[in-house]
Amino acid sequence: MTVIGAGAITAETDRHRPELVDVVRAAYLAHDAGDSANPHSSFLRFPDQRRSRIISLPAYLGGAFEVAGNKWIASFPDNTQHGIPRASATLILNDCITGYPFACMESSIISATRTAASAVLGAQTLLGARRARRVGMVGTGLIAQHVWRFLRDLEWEIDAFRLFDLDPAAAGRFAAVLAKDTEAELVAVDNVEEAFTDCDLVVLSTVAGEPHLHDPRLLAHHPVVLHLSLRDLAPEMILAAQNFTDDVDHAVRERTSLHLTEQRTGNRDFIDGTLADLLRERLDRDPTRPAIFSPFGLGVLDLAVGKWVYDRVISAGGGHRVSDFFSGVGA
Structure with a gap:
C-alpha cells in the first residue's frame, strides 16, 4: 500500500492542467464506450446535520487506465466557520487482477481537479x-x-x-x-x-x-x-x-x-x-x-485523475510505502 498526501498531489496537478483535461476527456470517452462500471453513488446523511453528508463513489475504469477504486468524500459546510475546509476525501485505488488496494490518496484535490477539468472541457465544447x-x-x-x-x-x-x-x-x-x-x-x-x-x-x-x-x-x-x-x-x-x-x-x-x-x-x-x-x-x-x-461527477473521473497522479508520483520515487499493511502478505 502506498499513501500519497496532498502535497505530492498538488505538485502534479498544478503543473499539468492542460494534460488533465485530456485525461478527463479520455475517461468520459471510455465510459461512453462501455469500458467502465460506475454504480450509483451512496449518500450517508446525518439526522441532526441536514447540510452535511459523506458520499461513496465506487467505480471501475478500463481503457488506458485499468483501475478500480472508491472515493469517500465528506461535505460539512459548517467546517468553514471553524477555519477548516468544507470537503475532505480519500481515494482508494484497487488492482484489477487481485482486487488488492495499492494506494490510499488524499482526494479533495483530486475531486476538485476532476470537477474543474470536466467543467472547462464542457465549457469549451459548448462555446x-x-x-x-x-x-x-x-x-x-x-x-x-x-x-x-x-x-x-x-x-x-x-x-x-x-x-x-x-x-x-x-x-x-x-x-x-x-x-x-x-x-x-x-x-x-x-x-x-x-x-x-x-x-x-x-x-x-x-x-x-x-x-x-x-x-x-x-x-x-x-x-x-x-x-x-x-x-x-x-x-x-x-x-x-x-x-x-x-x-x-x-x-x-x-x-x-x-x-x-x-x-x-x-x-x-x-x-x-x-x-x-x-x-x-x-x-x-x-x-x-x-x-x-x-455534471453529476462520476467516480470514473476520480479514478482517471487519481491513477494519472499515482503513476507520476511513483515514477518520481514519491509516496509512502507501507509494506506490512496487509496481514499475511510479506514485504
Missing part, C-alpha cells in the same frame, strides 16, 4: 472555443478557484468577471486572487442576477441544497451555464434551456435540479444528451438557446 467575453461566477470557494486555474492555464481569453457569493468578503478575496493573474475586469456584484447579466459563461459552484434561481429571464441572452453544484436551478430554468450532463441515470436522482424537473414533467425529454455525445459529435449545441451542463 466552441477557449473564449468567453464575460464570466459570471456564483460561489467563490474551492471549486471556483480550481475552475479559474484551469481557465488560466488553458489560456482562455476572458475580458471580464462578475463574482457573487453570499459572503461578500469571500467574493472580494476571490477577486484579489484573480487580480494576480489576469488583466480582465473584476467586479464583485451585490446580487446573484448580476452574475448572469451579459455573461456568456456562468459557473455555479455553491453548496445549495435546493433551487434558489427561478427566473428563466436570466437565460434570455443564451449563455452557457456550468451547473456544477447541481441544485441551484429551479425546473422552470432547466426547461428553458438545452440540457447536457455526464451520465443521465446518475444526474437525475438525489433531488438534483434535473431530478426535480423529471418529477415535475414525468419524463426526461428535457435532457438533450451527454458531454460524450457532444465530444463524439452525435449532438450539437443550439447557439440560439441557453445551454446548461450539469
Whole structure:
C-alpha cells in the first residue's frame, strides 16, 4: 500500500492542467464506450446535520487506465466557520487482477481537479472555443478557484468577471486572487442576477441544497451555464434551456435540479444528451438557446485523475510505502 498526501498531489496537478483535461476527456470517452462500471453513488446523511453528508463513489475504469477504486468524500459546510475546509476525501485505488488496494490518496484535490477539468472541457465544447467575453461566477470557494486555474492555464481569453457569493468578503478575496493573474475586469456584484447579466459563461459552484434561481429571464441572452453544484436551478430554468450532463441515470436522482424537473414533467425529454455525445459529435449545441451542463461527477473521473497522479508520483520515487499493511502478505 502506498499513501500519497496532498502535497505530492498538488505538485502534479498544478503543473499539468492542460494534460488533465485530456485525461478527463479520455475517461468520459471510455465510459461512453462501455469500458467502465460506475454504480450509483451512496449518500450517508446525518439526522441532526441536514447540510452535511459523506458520499461513496465506487467505480471501475478500463481503457488506458485499468483501475478500480472508491472515493469517500465528506461535505460539512459548517467546517468553514471553524477555519477548516468544507470537503475532505480519500481515494482508494484497487488492482484489477487481485482486487488488492495499492494506494490510499488524499482526494479533495483530486475531486476538485476532476470537477474543474470536466467543467472547462464542457465549457469549451459548448462555446466552441477557449473564449468567453464575460464570466459570471456564483460561489467563490474551492471549486471556483480550481475552475479559474484551469481557465488560466488553458489560456482562455476572458475580458471580464462578475463574482457573487453570499459572503461578500469571500467574493472580494476571490477577486484579489484573480487580480494576480489576469488583466480582465473584476467586479464583485451585490446580487446573484448580476452574475448572469451579459455573461456568456456562468459557473455555479455553491453548496445549495435546493433551487434558489427561478427566473428563466436570466437565460434570455443564451449563455452557457456550468451547473456544477447541481441544485441551484429551479425546473422552470432547466426547461428553458438545452440540457447536457455526464451520465443521465446518475444526474437525475438525489433531488438534483434535473431530478426535480423529471418529477415535475414525468419524463426526461428535457435532457438533450451527454458531454460524450457532444465530444463524439452525435449532438450539437443550439447557439440560439441557453445551454446548461450539469455534471453529476462520476467516480470514473476520480479514478482517471487519481491513477494519472499515482503513476507520476511513483515514477518520481514519491509516496509512502507501507509494506506490512496487509496481514499475511510479506514485504
